[in-house]
Amino acid sequence: MTARSTLRTTAAHHRLAAVGAIAVAGTLLLAGCGDQTKDKDSSDSSASASSAPLADKLPQAIRDKGVVKVGSDIAYAPVEFKDDSGKTVGIDPDLADAMGKQLGVKFEFENGTFDTLITGLRSKRYDIAMSAMTDTKDRQDGVDSETGKKVGEGVDFVDYFTAGVSIYTKKGDDQGIKTWADLCGKKIAVQRGTVSEDLAKAEAKKCPSGKKLAIEPFDNDQQAQTRVRSGGAQAGSSDFPVTAYAVKTSGGGKDFEIVGEQVEAAPYGIAVAKDSTQLRDALQAALDAIIKNGEYDKIIKKWGVADGAVTAAAVNGGK
CATH class of the missing domain: 3.40.190.10 (Periplasmic binding protein-like II)
Structure with missing residues (x-):
């Protein structure tokens, strides 16, 4: 999806059939909240920074912390939501976990309302925003899609899915x-x-x-x-x-x-502040690595959305 007002139809019948596989996750309930509270769950990553193959690509400050702070609206099943036990689950947490193993860090999801996530990036509350956020040219440029006016410096995206x-x-x-x-x-x-x-x-x-x-x-x-x-x-x-x-x-x-x-x-993207180019490039490398090793496809198929899979991590691919 994009922020443009001109509508384009897609191969909907094909996608409808493919997403029927979502029944795999059909016993999970839609749950979550939109407040600004920290989610105690982080993506579990057993790899240490010393053994992770892409750890040296991360900024030193994040390597030292061992954590990537993720802003996310955790109420958007099956992309990210809380299961019956209160654990954050979904496509994004699973992908973050797999990427964390490549980078030697944990991705810690923090819950926030969707329309405040980019602001949270600007204020350094989050390192990244990962929340089914569509990569659009307006968001890249910091432009309000309704008024066409500049409202911020914008963000970069690492694209990981299409919807x-x-x-x-x-x-x-x-x-x-x-x-x-x-x-x-x-x-x-x-x-x-x-x-x-x-x-x-x-x-x-x-x-x-x-x-x-x-x-x-x-x-x-x-x-x-x-x-x-x-x-x-x-x-x-x-x-x-x-x-x-x-x-x-x-x-x-x-x-x-x-x-x-x-x-x-259009593509979903992981949003990164414009001045965080090293982190952006590290995320792109980690995503490409899990696409290459097959972990990405396993996760996408697990959630029944294989038709939205990408074959490579693009930066700012949204139009």
């Missing part, structure tokens, strides 16, 4: 929604600061007089899902893997359905 955006409704009650244009005259629930919100705002500007698209933003995706489930909004939108997971698991598969095709397929 699009989907619309969902209550199961059996799609309200005639098949495309984004069908949302005019209705209300959509989205997570604040996401590309789903950007797309909804762009579509709202196109709606004819008398058929306003109402947009209700929330701190996290589960709040948006609750709004749709209760009938307070006719539709919701989030990244395709997240939507597909919710459709599969929420209410035992009885709560939601995906409508129409996913749009705006």
Whole structure:
């Protein structure tokens, strides 16, 4: 997905079939919170800095700490969320664990609302942000996607996955929604600061007089899902893997359905401050290493999202 307002459909039917494998994780519950509390769980890395093959690529300060601090909205299953025991699990924590073994450090996830993660990077609260964040040109350049104005110095991304955006409704009650244009005259629930919100705002500007698209933003995706489930909004939108997971698991598969095709397929990136080039390059090397040794594919297949896999780690590949 990208922050552009022009929608492009993708091979949705192929992706829908592939993500059916998410049933592997179907017993896990959607859980999490959007507060600014530290998650006690870190990705377990048994490799020491002395034995890890890529440890010397990291900045010395991080090698000395042995920890990479990760800002993440841990309420976005199956990308990152808490299981029944309170442990942080998902695609991102698993990838971070594998990368940590290459770098000889632990990746420590700290929970925060999605729209504050880049600010947390700027303030040095986090070393990186890893939270299903789409790599877009606007985020690279520090530009507000709605106003087009410069709001910060931007970030660099190490791209590790590809996903699009989907619309969902209550199961059996799609309200005639098949495309984004069908949302005019209705209300959509989205997570604040996401590309789903950007797309909804762009579509709202196109709606004819008398058929306003109402947009209700929330701190996290589960709040948006609750709004749709209760009938307070006719539709919701989030990244395709997240939507597909919710459709599969929420209410035992009885709560939601995906409508129409996913749009705006684009890379997820690990966000790094512009002045952290050494850390950025170390992450790229670690990701390339786990792609090469097969760990990456195992993780992506485990979570049933193999269609979003990448074959190499790119830097700032978003457009």
